[in-house]
Amino acid sequence: MKRDSRLSGVLHVLLHMAEVDGPVTSETMAQAMSTNPAVIRRIMAGLREAGFVRSEKGHGGGWTIARNLAAITLRDVYVALGTPELFAMGNRTEAPGCLVEQAVNAALDGAFREAEALLLDRFGAVTLAELSADFHARMVASGKTIDLETVHAV
Template sequence: MSRDSRLARMAHVLVHMACHEGVATSETIARMLNTNPVVVRRTIAGLRDRGYVASEKGPRGGWRLTRRLEELTLLDVHRALETASVFTIGPSDDHAACPVENLANQAITGALDQASAALEAALGQVRLSDILAEGQALRAAMDHSRSQHQCPNAVAAQ
């Protein structure tokens, strides 16, 4: 089963863009994501259409954030990507006249609707600034841990 990782990838990109406070070219983003710049432009277009990023042309051009991370949730990014469905399962239309298939479809559709609502509620609770803050805390903890475990000689040798 293939996965759609666009949400994670675009959240990753937006947080990096906020950290670097400038423009990021499609080529730079493509290298970060190990993909093609055309894929980046196609994917980020939905974010541009929603007003989350803007593109600037010219030699110093690229993509820049137009919103603060505190104003963006994972749900915002998810909706901007225009994902048809987060689920690969769905109802069947093999035997539309069969009442059993129709009942099975109703049950599956109802469950998927509930799951989708729960997922959207959870995504709406996570701001991109939360991801940045957790990343900064993790980095600080790692830096502290490294400094605690260095040998005195190694510090003196630096």
């Protein structure tokens, strides 16, 4: 099963956007995420509907952060992406006739629910401001500067 990396990618782009004074184009974000600008626009539309970003069309337009990073959690972004599946694992069949498989499903279902609840709680406790602070500490420690336009240049 292919992993869904949209959350990681969107968080990456949002943190880069927070470092830029003006709008960031879908093309620039697409280059950073190694994808197509149309994919970026679809993903960012959910973030816009949630009020996390805004977009401006035309020359000089693009995407900007619309809310303070301290007011956005990882869970908020996850929900804005449409709550993608958190785990690649699942039951072999959802409604098995075999009593052994029913027992296996019951055990796995409970474990998956508990793990998902724990993960979503953790997502809700981490803000983009915390990620930004971690990024800044790493940048200072490395002695590097980061620029979305050049750091991901192909």
